[in-house]
Amino acid sequence: MSALQKARFAVFAYFTIAGAAVTFWAVHIPFVENKLDISHSAIGTLLLVFGGGALTAIQLVGNLIDRVGSRTATFLSGTFMGVMLFLPGLANTPLLLGVALFLLGIGVGATDVAMNAHAVDVEKAYQRPIFSAFHAMWSFGGLIGASIGGLALANSLEMQTTLSGAAIATLFIAITMRTWMLPDSPNHQKAEQKTGEDKRAEKSRLKQLNASNRRVLGYVLFLGAMAAAAAIAEGTGVDWSTLHHARVIGTSDAQAAIALVVYTGAMGTTRLVIDKVVAAKGRIFVIRFGSLVSALGTFVVVVSTTSPVALLGWVIAGIGSAGVIPQIFAYSAEVGESSHTGRNMAKVVGITYAGVLAGPAIIGFLTELVPLNIAIGLGVILGLFTALGTLVIKRRNADAKTV
Structure with a gap:
């Protein structure tokens, strides 16, 4: 090896x-x-x-x-x-x-x-x-x-x-x-600071890098918002598929667990092969069409009245969701100064976690206002938002196949 x-x-x-x-x-x-x-x-x-x-x-x-x-x-x-x-x-x-x-x-x-x-x-x-x-x-x-x-x-x-x-x-x-693992290559290399002049030069260089990276802060935060939206959409399957199958479709609790199994199974299996699509079409393609497929699958769930149709919807949603968040994370590592790769990715992941935390509460609140299947429809809206967000990415980066 x-x-x-x-x-x-x-x-x-x-x-x-x-x-x-x-x-x-x-x-x-x-x-x-x-x-x-x-x-x-x-x-x-x-x-x-x-x-x-x-x-x-x-x-x-x-x-x-x-x-x-x-x-x-x-x-x-x-x-x-x-x-x-x-x-x-x-x-x-x-x-x-x-x-x-x-x-x-x-x-x-x-x-x-x-x-x-x-x-x-x-x-x-x-x-x-x-x-x-x-x-x-x-x-x-x-x-x-x-x-x-x-x-x-x-x-x-x-x-x-x-x-x-x-x-x-x-x-x-x-x-x-x-x-x-690969050897470390810190983005803030410790310069040989033999003189005060060297120290001043290093501080000046870092100051310039910080200023340069601040110019892409809004873009990094937007990528975080896209990832958070995708996380909430993904969470509709992880957190609510079983309850939807039991309460809306009307299956037993034991049978309802199948909904979560097919959703997570479809997502995990697709992640094993989605990199080939990235190689052929690029990250933006996977983010955009993955979000659209996820929205389509969630819509099928929303309108379903039988178990087979609902399960089909969760499979489609799982396939679509599989590559969206990983590719946004990977894309965020390519934004801004290389000296700030870790911090830029951390911002995107942090906003994503906020979406993961907020998702169940948002859906739960919506169920107080509308039936559960309609509340799950939030995943459709968020999938469309993430897909549309790729237009912003593409405008900023003319080469949609950057990997």
Whole structure:
């Protein structure tokens, strides 16, 4: 195996453990609710605390990436995430669980940004699109965490035991994969500052780079808004497909789970092959038409009255959603000064996380006003917004096949 192949495998591994870390915890939510005797609303608050930790980390880790490099940042973040995975199983009060989830959120959020930054480095070294395949590993990691966690619950294993095992496995992978990643290439190289004149020159150079990158700040924020819209649209499937199938279509709770399976399965499988489309047509094509296909699939769900039609809609939506967010992330790494790659990507990922957090609340609020299937129609509107946003990208970059 070549050094570049090892680096690709290492990033696959980091995406897998990050996706698994989320679902190893999430699958225990009903258990925690009963153990601590807390309400649904309290669980919702705890999920917001987890997201708040992730958002906090995202605001900080971009600068770390630019200063020490994506390899070191990924290793440190992944190791921290592994250690924090021990904590939720040890919490015996809602307050302690909130602290544990905030810290775990920091680990997951930091790892998310850092490994995406290193994935960009690996893709550049490959000189062909491979970015969406990394995100497929996040999806499959989530499936692994949910499956193992579910089996552990079915066999009456304590949450602390399961999460401790997951934490040990996460730490082992994070530590062993460090040497397989590409060498660091910090964007803020430490200049040989032998004289005061050298120091002044370096400060002047950094000041110019900061000023230059500020000119693209609005564009970076717009990319973040597109990614957030795509995240909320994607969340309609992840968060509401099962409930829609049970309450609107009228299936049993067990049968309703099929909706989530087909949606996530379609999305994860498509991510394994979408890079070939990127290579042939470019990132903008995938973002635009992926968003349109996602909107079409969601529309089919909105108007469906039978299970087969609804499931078909979720499959179409999953296929469309698969490449949108990964390609916006990858595109954001190409915007602005190379010295600010980590910070620009962190802004986009941070806004995306805000969309992930806000999505369930927005849909939930809409269900107070309109039926659930109509509320899910928000995904159609947001898919169209993201697709139209690519026109702004194309105007700014005449070459729509930039990769």
